[in-house]
Amino acid sequence: MSNPQRGDGTRCVHAGSAPAVPGVPLGPQPVLAAPYHLAHYADGSDFYGRASNPTWRALESALGSLDGGESVAYSSGMAAISSLLRTVLGAGDTVVLPSDGYYLARSYVREHMSALGLDVREVPTAGPWSPDLVRGARLVLLETPSNPGLDVCDIAEITEWAHAEGALVAVDNTTATPLGQVPIELGADFTVASDTKAVAGHSDVVLGHITAADADWAARLRAERTASGAVPGPFEAWLAHRGLGTLDLRLSRQAENAAAVYRALREHPAVTGLRWPGAAADPAHPIAARQMRRFGGVITFTLHNAPAVEAFLSRSTLIASATSFGGLHTSADRRARWGDAVSPGLLRLSCGCEDPEDLVADIRKAL
Ligand SMILES: *Cc1c(COP(=O)(O)O)cnc(C)c1O
Numbered sequence: 001m002s003n004p005q006r007g008d009g010t011r012c013v014h015a016g017s018a019p020a021v022p023g024v025p026l027g028p029q030p031v032l033a034a035p036y037h038l039a040h041y042a043d044g045s046d047f048y049g050r051a052s053n054p055t056w057r058a059l060e061s062a063l064g065s066l067d068g069g070e071s072v073a074y075s076s077g078m079a080a081i082s083s084l085l086r087t088v089l090g091a092g093d094t095v096v097l098p099s100d101g102y103y104l105a106r107s108y109v110r111e112h113m114s115a116l117g118l119d120v121r122e123v124p125t126a127g128p129w130s131p132d133l134v135r136g137a138r139l140v141l142l143e144t145p146s147n148p149g150l151d152v153c154d155i156a157e158i159t160e161w162a163h164a165e166g167a168l169v170a171v172d173n174t175t176a177t178p179l180g181q182v183p184i185e186l187g188a189d190f191t192v193a194s195d196t197k198a199v200a201g202h203s204d205v206v207l208g209h210i211t212a213a214d215a216d217w218a219a220r221l222r223a224e225r226t227a228s229g230a231v232p233g234p235f236e237a238w239l240a241h242r243g244l245g246t247l248d249l250r251l252s253r254q255a256e257n258a259a260a261v262y263r264a265l266r267e268h269p270a271v272t273g274l275r276w277p278g279a280a281a282d283p284a285h286p287i288a289a290r291q292m293r294r295f296g297g298v299i300t301f302t303l304h305n306a307p308a309v310e311a312f313l314s315r316s317t318l319i320a321s322a323t324s325f326g327g328l329h330t331s332a333d334r335r336a337r338w339g340d341a342v343s344p345g346l347l348r349l350s351c352g353c354e355d356p357e358d359l360v361a362d363i364r365k366a367l
């Protein structure tokens with residue numbers, strides 16, 4: 001069987017790159033501009049920094065080529081998700097949201113879109129799914145693997161049911177990354193993601209994007225972005241594009257670390273609820289193996305209680321206590337502290353790019 005990851009390194013390094021021109025740098029450069037010099041008559045060139053920017057276009061071209069559609073970059077993952085919701089949903093529409101996905105997507109709909117009188121239907125990612133759950137919906141937002149529980153759902157099957165109802169499907173692909181899963185190839189209409197996580201990958205950028213399968217939707221989203229002003233800074237877009245070049249390398253090391261940590265935690269008496277969709281024994285593995293191209297470095301497990309987590313983290317020398325994932329540094333987040341409806345001892349561990357031997361030794365010592 002051919003390696004599904006083959007070509008990922010080349011695609012990441014060259015995604016969104018410009019033709020070779022003598023005297024021009026190899027990579028894209030940040031263009032920091034508010035107004036641009038104007039032509040005498042509108043000629044489609046850049047005129048103002050909220051409407052367009054060449055550094056965004058380079059990043060969007062890279063992400064679009066990996067996601068299989070047309071990308072629109074935003075100032076954060078939530079800027080992308082909220083822009084999608086505002087653009088797609090109208091008064092009285094039905095929206096299906098993951099009950100166990102990123103919590104702000106739900107609270108944005110409930111607290112900031114309440115005037116639309118939406119019918120909000122929350123469904124756990126692991127289902128059980130049926131056509132009834134998407135009946136009459138305008139938009140179905142999936143998040144697979146879900147954050148933080150790492151459950152998965154069958155994108156192709158749910159999309160088929162949703163499309164039969166005339167619903168649009170968006171997949172939050174933050175945890176999977178564009179190398180791990182291509183929702184648009186599985187039939188979805190939109191991929192949304194927080195590029196703050198693995199895509200930028202160095203814990204120094206907040207950014208997001210939507211990729212639309214359909215160019216008309218991309219144009220509508222871009223118009224909404226210009227009007228709402230949820231635009232990325234050019235410097236952040238440039239940093240994310242720079243980070244994207246090593247996504248394949250970083251994900252490979254992170255997945256290697258996750259597999260090693262999973263093996264070490266599997267037999268440990270202090271650990272319960274160990275989850276990693278990449279493990280053959282994980283309940284999410286059958287669907288994940290079917291629709292994902294590779295697995296990342298995020299695993300979830302549960303220790304006895306909150307003090308046990310605090311003791312574990314304070315004894316570790318390599319794990320940063322931090323609330324993000326997908327970065328170079330291994331980090332861990334006790335999700336209950338943010339109000340996720342999970343056990344107080346549940347920890348989301350994001351394996352970084354350290355050496356597997358060092359990481360496993362540190363975790364054994366800390367446990
Ligand atoms: C972090 C995250 C978001 C929000 O992204 P920001 O860049 O922090 O706004 C959305 N969805 C998922 C799955 C996330 O992990």
